[in-house]
Amino acid sequence: MIAKRTLLDRAPLLRRRLQGLEGADGCRVRRAVTAEDLAEACRLADQAEASGPGWRCVSSAPGSLHLAPPETAVFVAEADGQVVGVLALAPDTPDRGLPGDAVFGRELDLLRHMGTRIAEVTHVALAPDGRGLDVLTALWQACVAWALDEDCDELFVAVSGHYERLLEEALAFERWDLQRSGGGGDRLFGKRFSVAGARRRLLLADARLGADAFLVNFFLDANPYRACAAGKGASGAPAAAEHLAAAAVG
Numbered sequence: 675m676i677a678k679r680t681l682l683d684r685a686p687l688l689r690r691r692l693q694g695l696e697g698a699d700g701c702r703v704r705r706a707v708t709a710e711d712l713a714e715a716c717r718l719a720d721q722a723e724a725s726g727p728g729w730r731c732v733s734s735a736p737g738s739l740h741l742a743p744p745e746t747a748v749f750v751a752e753a754d755g756q757v758v759g760v761l762a763l764a765p766d767t768p769d770r771g772l773p774g775d776a777v778f779g780r781e782l783d784l785l786r787h788m789g790t791r792i793a794e795v796t797h798v799a800l801a802p803d804g805r806g807l808d809v810l811t812a813l814w815q816a817c818v819a820w821a822l823d824e825d826c827d828e829l830f831v832a833v834s835g836h837y838e839r840l841l842e843e844a845l846a847f848e849r850w851d852l853q854r855s856g857g858g859g860d861r862l863f864g865k866r867f868s869v870a871g872a873r874r875r876l877l878l879a880d881a882r883l884g885a886d887a888f889l890v891n892f893f894l895d896a897n898p899y900r901a902c903a904a905g906k907g908a909s910g911a912p913a914a915a916e917h918l919a920a921a922a923v924g
Contacts (some may be wrong), residue, residue, distance in 0.1 A: 699754040703899075715748050715760045716740045717918070722760075722799030726734055730806065732775045732837045735764070735773035735796035742796075749816050751809045755915055758801040759809040763829075766792045778864045781850070785828060793821065795831040807840075814845050815892060819899030821869045829867040841865050846875040850918045881915060 704713045706741040711748055719739040722731040739748070739762060744919065751759035766786070772794045775782055785792055792903050801804045833841055841847040868875075873894060880887035896898075 675718040701751045701758060701805070701812050703749055703751045703812050705816075706748040711750065712748060714757060715750050715762075718750075718757055718801075719760050719762070719797040719799050730800045730802070731834075732798040732800060732810070732840075733795060733831050733833045734798075734831075735762075735794070736776055737773075739797045743767070746796075747820055748797075749813055751813050753805065753809070756780045756801070758805070759813050760797060761795065761813040761817060763817060764794045764796055765826075766794070767823070772830065774830055774864065774895050777832060778830075779861060781864060782830065791825065791836045793824070793826045793828045793829055795829055798831075810845070811892075815897055816899050818869075818872065818899050822894075823902060826869055828869065831865050832862045832866075833865055834862065843851065846879055848875070 679727075704711075706712045709788065716739040719731075719734075735742075739746075742748075742762060742764065745765055747763040747765075749761045749763075750757050751761075764773055766782075771779075772792065773780060773796055774794050782792065793906075798810070798813070800809055817829070820826075831841065831847070842849060842865070845867070847867050850864050850866050873890060876889040876893060880889050883889070
């Protein structure tokens with residue numbers, strides 16, 4: 675089970691993948707930009723939501739991914755020619771808000787009143803291939819790059835209790851002490867990730883990893899999805915969509 679494999683367990687493998695060493699056994703992450711890509715991502719997210727054969731739904735949202743607004747960024751992870759993970763990012767908008775407003779609207783409004791720019795991580799689904807934490811970490815690497823390039827202040831996720839601790843240990847989410855019952859009666863935890871405070875939290879996690887420390891490099895300094903940061907166009911807008919569509923981890 676993914677919840678029983680901590681970041682400390684996987685740190686040596688993830689560090690080898692970052693350094694491009696033999697035996698890294700990584701996966702590729704890309705932005706779903708074509709109609710075929712989006713249809714496959716939606717199918718897999720729906721399969722996980724419906725407790726498909728072995729798929730794990732780490733985080734979902736009200737409604738199918740098919741119904742997500744067009745500004746939603748969808749990422750897919752591939753290994754051995756198969757899609758093994760899906761993650762979507764929904765930016766906050768004045769007219770639509772966020773999927774999490776249905777359960778955590780009061781807390782999200784407090785962030786908005788402080789001028790915080792928020793995006794919600796939704797429809798996180800992992801295949802039953804035994805590499806769940808590796809896939810989740812690769813998807814999160816692309817997610818952090820997107821947040822940095824889009825000048826997002828906070829990432830929010832409503833996660834089931836089974837994965838609540840994992841997001842803190844493996845992805846440096848902050849404990850927000852929010853618990854609610856979802857529409858289906860499931861217990862949901864609201865978690866937040868401060869983009870501005872990411873370096874401090876990752877440095878603390880690196881200190882715990884000791885000789886296997888790699889998090890600051892993996893997510894920030896050597897994040898391959900951020901290579902486009904210096905190549906912004908004349909308007910200053912980052913070419914994040916194009917870069918994420920072509921970049922690979924492995």
